[in-house]
């Protein structure tokens with residue numbers, strides 16, 4: 028079954044074509060990495076797939092729901108974590124989650140479950156204003172999981188986090204996969220994408236330059252022992268010897 032189906036998806040901002048006729052599928056239960064340089068169109072794509080931004084052209088479904096015409100059905104099926112999202116700083120972790128649970132009509136028992144799932148149970152009474160970036164990110168993920176979404180979108184979930192917390196976040200994602208949740212994530216950390224993702228798409232100037240399992244991508248470039256970073260740099264206009272080349 029397909030969790031995400033994208034056909035000719037396009038988004039223009041005035042003259043800028045941010046996302047240019049993307050077509051791809053994500054299978055249910057997959058961890059799908061969406062990679063690409065700054066400005067490649069990753070966040071714009073997530074906004075369209077989560078019903079927050081209207082495509083200029085093309086169509087997309089998530090869990091079978093059209094992202095434009097079926098937004099009401101789409102919402103309960105998905106969870107989203109963006110970097111700029113807010114938490115109520117004057118509330119503790121548990122208060123934040125109880126508040127969101129009430130707001131979304133989710134059973135209060137879920138609060139304890141998601142706190143455990145993201146490893147915040149011992150710090151649940153701490154005021155969110157005192158949270159480190161890592162704790163804040165855990166709380167945002169917990170909040171996105173309250174209603175048990177079938178597809179979770181994570182925009183740069185490990186950005187700015189120390190290696191230990193980043194590893195914890197990856198473990199949370201892997202654990203979600205074992206529960207059958209589909210995860211669509213962006214990251215600038217190629218090793219992370221390599222370790223975590225079943226398949227990755229490399230986006231460049233709003234278009235998919237490559238899409239495959241990390242190992243296949245590494246084998247398909249003309250360089251011995253290539254890393255995913257080598258693949259990324261080769262496909263996005265950098266010479267392997269270093270420095271950028273005109274595209």
Ligand SMILES: Nc1ncnc2c1ncn2[C@@H]1O[C@H](COP(=O)(O)OP(=O)(O)OP(=O)(O)O)[C@@H](O)[C@H]1O
Pocket residue numbers: 040043044045063064065066067068069070071072
């Ligand atoms: N609200 C907006 N108005 C105008 N242009 C925008 C807007 N949002 C994004 N863009 C442009 O669309 C393109 C894609 O941006 P987007 O934020 O989707 O990239 P990204 O891949 O998420 O980049 P990053 O890795 O830096 O987060 C860029 O050229 C960006 O400047």
Ligand SMILES: [Mg+2]
Pocket residue numbers: 069070071182
């Ligand atoms: Mg972005």
